[in-house]
Amino acid sequence: MSRSPTRAEVRAAVSRRLLPFALVLAYLVAVVVIDLRTPAYLRLDVYAALAPVTAAAVCTYRQTVFVGLVDFFLMVAHHGVLTAESSPVNRVGSVLGNILIVGAAIAVARLRRDGDALLERVRATGEAAQRALLRPLPLRTHSVVVDGFYVSSQRDALVGGDIYEVVDTPYGTRVLIGDVRGKGLGTLGAGAAVLTAFREAAYHRRDLDSGVAAMEQGLTRYHRSAEYQARTADAHAAEEFVTALVMGTEEDPAARDGSPGEVPVVFVDCGHPSPFLIGADGGVRELRAAEPGLPLGLGELVDVPRSRQRVTLPPDCRVLACTDGVTEARNRDGGFYPLAERLDAWAALPTPELLERLRADLAAHTGGRLQDDVAVLVVERAPGSEAGR
Template identity: 35%
Template sequence: MTSWSRHPRENLGLLIGLVLLAGLTTISVVGELQLTTAMVAAPIVASFLADVRRTAVVAVGAVLASAFGGLWLDLPMTGSYWFRVGLCIGLSVLATVSALLRDRREARLRRMIVIAETAQRAVLRSMPTAIGSVGLAARYVSASEEALVGGDLYEVAATPYGVRVIVGDVRGKGLEAVQTAAAVLGAFRAAAFTEPDPASLARRIDEALLQHIGDEEFVTAILGQFHGEHVVLANCGHHPPLLVTHAGAALVDTGEPTLPLGLGSAPVLSEHTWPAGSRLLFYTDGLVEARDRQGEFFPLDDFATELGEGPVDEALDRLVERLLTFGSHDTSDDVALVLAQNG
């Protein structure tokens, strides 16, 4: 891998700065114009994109061009001339310091992202390929490098009441969002085996979450319970799942969504037929709110029937590839996906 491909933004800043410096120097020499102070424009522009080392290279070039440009034009070495050279030096130093401070901020941000991603991987367990007669697959699509890690979550549990699943999305991003997701999953794992239905389970999670989050934080989530050819859902301000059968695909009507978890959620149960061989896709808003370069939303309906083709893991991988291709492999939000099959 070349240096340019490893650091495209920084190298672009260096290139722009050097080209600008060369242009100013050419104008000064050929046109015999006094541009002593104007040379500082090169390191200032470079500092917007380049790192401190590359900005310093342009800054040194600007100072040299400013100092020796007067000698080339045979300008009198007056106090005014050296003042302009000193001004160029001072502003070049400021441009370099600005690049240094930005580098440090970006380094701290990268460290925080690594910490959050590590915590996220510890929170989200591997999804089993099947529990009883329910086939399962899960995928997590991380946002682009420029975006902070999100708090999307999923979990499944085999309980005395049937197979239960939760898919949710924490408001906000970063390490705090991951900590909130951990609190939700901890409450789900603790209460999934004792609460009689997904609605009461959601209320238990809501009560537990209130002890961990602030007044303006919340988690949208949908909880499902599979039993035979029926699925019971409790929607807490989340996107409804997509039902895929041999006849086609359609969103499940879960009724009016109630408040998200953490805001006093009290969802109403909705029961639906889940025929043998059919599939349910649970997802977070990063899927349906993904945009392409023209600003168009991801057309889930266009690819919905493909979710019924092949094994569940291959079907989910195909959907992820469609999403990444649609967004040119650059997404602004994390996406959590769970695909469940009856039989």
């Protein structure tokens, strides 16, 4: 979920840029003042030269240039051409020494600026590519609104081993949340294969079972690809599997006579953690499947089809689905995150606030050190929608 920075965040960002610059200038002024109050034979220009060097490490390029020029003119004025107290050799040495130090500091600052610019371009390109894989939340269809958040366990990555998607089709809404075995950017290939198959099947296959079969076929094709075989040849890695939960707002004849505003939802569980039904009255119930199916990639091990579960979503009720990065998150003592307990306490909160509380509390529980990628989706009826559509 992207948002514009607040005024407080803008002020904090400006302070972070100006504070190092102000400290470096204060240090330079302090050195000059001390130098003016000490005997002429006590040379402090070497300490002043630390100012542009430090600025090159912690300040912007323009700030470094400014500090370097100030340092150069101050030291030259005090120990260089404007003073006759030292020998010509010392004066020339002061000038050349300051030129070399300031020039080196500016060169380092420029290299650092160019490196930061390159890193920003790479990050922007990576963000665009990753956002093409996972669209920003919330997502809306005719019948539901899906909000949530995603946190990669890999630093500076927007996506990892968890996947999600929401598709509005002629047969109703299709929602997917999944988790590729493993974590980080190395799982993107399998995740992309499942997502591609899900998006295609959602438009051309009416029932969820055939859509799940298409996802399994897509993952199998990826495992047989030359790219995957080359990547796993040396590691002798087993084929990746993907746990997934597929939801759909299919037309349910049994629910046609239900209350207005009800949305019949069908679940197909592929070895994924069970979702939670959050009632309008604040009650929370785990929607555990009687016989959870095998993860994608392992379906050929048994001949039994994956079971379907039907739930009628009453007005103002929500379904929360997540990956095991939430349910298996541990604190310092090894305790698992108490998701059901937290949801029961926050069930009356609006969805955005509930998600904000959950994300902050999860970070506090783990001490900011996630062991696995985290994806959370909350599915609720769209305002003004019709059931089953």
